[in-house]
Amino acid sequence: MLDQNLYSCFQDRRPADPGALFLRGDRRSLAYGDLDTETGRYAAALTACGVNPGDRVVVQVGKSVEFVLLYLACLRTGAVFVPLNPAYTRAELAYFLGDASPRVLVCDPAAAAAHDLPALAAETGVAHCLTLGTEGGGSLPEAAAALPPATGVVSRGRDDLAAILYTSGTTGRSKGAMITHGNLISNGLVLHEYWGWVPGDVLLHALPVFHVHGLFVALHCALLNGSEVIFLDAFDPARLVAELPGASVLMGVPTFYVRLLDTPGFDRSVSDGVRLFISGSAPLLPETFAQFAALTGQPILERYGMTEAGMITSNPYNGNRIAG
Numbered sequence: 112m113l114d115q116n117l118y119s120c121f122q123d124r125r126p127a128d129p130g131a132l133f134l135r136g137d138r139r140s141l142a143y144g145d146l147d148t149e150t151g152r153y154a155a156a157l158t159a160c161g162v163n164p165g166d167r168v169v170v171q172v173g174k175s176v177e178f179v180l181l182y183l184a185c186l187r188t189g190a191v192f193v194p195l196n197p198a199y200t201r202a203e204l205a206y207f208l209g210d211a212s213p214r215v216l217v218c219d220p221a222a223a224a225a226h227d228l229p230a231l232a233a234e235t236g237v238a239h240c241l242t243l244g245t246e247g248g249g250s251l252p253e254a255a256a257a258l259p260p261a262t263g264v265v266s267r268g269r270d271d272l273a274a275i276l277y278t279s280g281t282t283g284r285s286k287g288a289m290i291t292h293g294n295l296i297s298n299g300l301v302l303h304e305y306w307g308w309v310p311g312d313v314l315l316h317a318l319p320v321f322h323v324h325g326l327f328v329a330l331h332c333a334l335l336n337g338s339e340v341i342f343l344d345a346f347d348p349a350r351l352v353a354e355l356p357g358a359s360v361l362m363g364v365p366t367f368y369v370r371l372l373d374t375p376g377f378d379r380s381v382s383d384g385v386r387l388f389i390s391g392s393a394p395l396l397p398e399t400f401a402q403f404a405a406l407t408g409q410p411i412l413e414r415y416g417m418t419e420a421g422m423i424t425s426n427p428y429n430g431n432r433i434a435g
Contacts, residue, residue, distance in 0.1 A: 151260025164189030269293025
């Protein structure tokens with residue numbers, strides 16, 4: 112069986128220069144050449160908790176470089192990554208833990224203390240509760256730092272699970288969408304080609320990372336291209352304006368573009384270097400589409416997807432684009 116682990120696919124497409132930046136974060140940066148060692152330490156910490164291929168790892172933490180390292184470590188070890196919205200309550204988390212039956216829960220240190228999440232983990236049969244804060248602290252990074260990095264990548268077939276993402280639950284209780292390595296490789300490679308990714312592209316990332324858009328669509332395209340990612344902690348329109356001159360791709364939701372249009376200093380001079388503005392997760396109003404195109408000279412590219420399927424359809428990269 113040929114290895115279909117998504118992490119191996121990322122490895123094969125890294126830049127030749129190990130010093131090339133992957134993530135340029137507000138607090139720390141991460142080079143492509145350091146990925147195997149850094150993710151190897153997190154993989155070793157998961158293995159020390161008894162995580163085997165196919166075991167679920169539920170993650171309810173904020174956005175950070177360490178979040179990305181943990182995700183990639185789960186891929187490496189063959190574990191199933193289960194990200195959750197940090198805003199979910201204790202009662203909601205109890206449902207997800209009972210449904211997913213994870214081996215490990217990774218949560219924010221403050222939330223763990225405030226809501227006694229280690230006790231909740233024990234009540235729901237979760238063997239280990241670890242913590243990871245947005246500033247990089249917590250019991251998980253501490254454990255990882257004390258361990259030698261794991262080597263190698265666990266071989267996976269295309270039908271082996273890589274992640275479970277829970278739907279929004281608009282028609283009932285949230286359901287876990289089971290997403291395989293093959294699903295993610297196929298979707299990522301198609302988007303990489305269709306949206307015309309080229310060497311030297313830089314992604315400006317201001318999305319959350321607990322759902323398809325910020326985690327799979329945005330980061331996977333960058334990893335498959337060996338691109339640098341300007342990795343902002345959160346959406347801030349003034350920061351976007353400041354960082355746009357150094358980027359060539361921006362992925363956002365309609366609110367991003369509405370707020371940008373109202374932000375002082377946002378005009379064609381700061382967006383000239385951006386070759387692609389992408390919008391998704393909700394319909395873009397035609398008036399926003401028209402105003403943005405008039406101001407920047409670029410029509411926003413809208414695409415449509417679902418938690419269960421990733422991206423399903425997209426406006427053309429070359430050709431007329433339609434709003435909404």
